[in-house]
Amino acid sequence: MNFKIEVKNFxxxxxxxxxxxxxxxxxxxxxxxxxxxxxxxxxxxxxDVLNFTDSSCDSSxxxxxxxxxxxxxxxxxxxxxxLILEKAxxxxxxxxxxxxxxxxxxxxxxxxxxxxxSRIKKIISVLCENFGSRLDFxxxxxxxxxxxxxxxxxxxxxxxxxxxKYILDAVLKVSSxxxxxxxxxxxxxxxxxxxxxxxxxxxxxxxxxxxxFAYHRFEVFPVDVWIKRVVEKYYxxxxxxxxxxxxxFAQQILYHSxxxxxx
DNA sequence: TCCCAGGCTCTCT
DNA sequence: AGAGAGCATGGG
Numbered sequence: 022m023n024f025k026i027e028v029k030n031f032x033x034x035x036x037x038x039x040x041x042x043x044x045x046x047x048x049x050x051x052x053x054x055x056x057x058x059x060x061x062x063x064x065x066x067x068x069d070v071l072n073f074t075d076s077s078c079d080s081s082x083x084x085x086x087x088x089x090x091x092x093x094x095x096x097x098x099x100x101x102x103x104l105i106l107e108k109a110x111x112x113x114x115x116x117x118x119x120x121x122x123x124x125x126x127x128x129x130x131x132x133x134x135x136x137x138x139s140r141i142k143k144i145i146s147v148l149c150e151n152f153g154s155r156l157d158f159x160x161x162x163x164x165x166x167x168x169x170x171x172x173x174x175x176x177x178x179x180x181x182x183x184x185x186k187y188i189l190d191a192v193l194k195v196s197s198x199x200x201x202x203x204x205x206x207x208x209x210x211x212x213x214x215x216x217x218x219x220x221x222x223x224x225x226x227x228x229x230x231x232x233x234f235a236y237h238r239f240e241v242f243p244v245d246v247w248i249k250r251v252v253e254k255y256y257x258x259x260x261x262x263x264x265x266x267x268x269x270f271a272q273q274i275l276y277h278s279x280x281x282x283x284x
Numbered sequence: 285t286c287c288c289a290g291g292c293t294c295t296c297t
Numbered sequence: 298a299g300a301g302a303g304c305a306t307g308g309g
Contacts, residue, residue, distance in 0.1 A: 137289040182305025245290040
């Protein structure tokens with residue numbers, strides 16, 4: 022399926038490279054092959070137009086996935102007055118917060134623990150190739166049913182180290198219903214976080230990432246080593262009111278800017 | 285080679 | 298409750 026979508030305040034490149042998703046391949050500066058759970062598309066951004074080719078689904082999926090109807094202009098407006106945030110926004114303010122599948126985000130960020138992004142991507146691609154369904158242009162992210170019944174031995178192919186046992190526990194608790202990923206959608210923030218923390222290997226930071234990148238909870242502010250550096254360097258006396266106006270989005274542009282050495 | 289990575293769990297105060 | 302070691306593995 023081929024189609025175009027008009028966008029504003031959106032950069033495909035910055036969004037994909039900002040560390041919230043791991044299953045994309047850079048064909049060129051403005052062309053990416055993107056997998057999102059069980060969907061695929063090759064996407065080229067030309068100015069304010071996204072050109073989709075070979076999409077496995079219609080445009081509404083991608084409008085939601087890339088949050089193309091989000092209120093990013095107003096989020097950015099709320100950042101005015103915080104010079105660090107303004108600098109980050111001038112560099113990568115066209116990042117959007119994705120709406121990813123909760124199970125994919127949960128497993129992906131379990132694998133992110135004390136790990137680097139290129140290696141996270143590698144492990145996830147092996148996970149999909151070994152346990153996911155074959156698609157026309159690659160592999161889907163494995164469903165919880167497809168991973169149910171796997172043993173630690175089965176996961177050795179991932180080379181995920183100590184994280185394999187966390188994946189196993191997540192699969193067990195999600196498949197049994199002990200952790201209800203569907204229900205979390207309607208939970209209060211604290212209850213949702215409490216639910217995710219039931220899984221071994223999920224701490225405060227990973228729970229926040231799942232809440233932000235799968236459930237669109239912009240109130241959370243995931244703190245990893247990079248954000249820790251940002252806070253130590255610029256916000257020792259506390260987060261600014263501008264950050265607190267939209268913590269999740271602020272965190273993402275601060276994270277990306279810090280990693281790129283721009284702030 | 286050596287340090288580090290989108291952290292967390294466990295243990296010891 | 299707060300600090301610190303240990304964790305599997307490989308990227309740079």
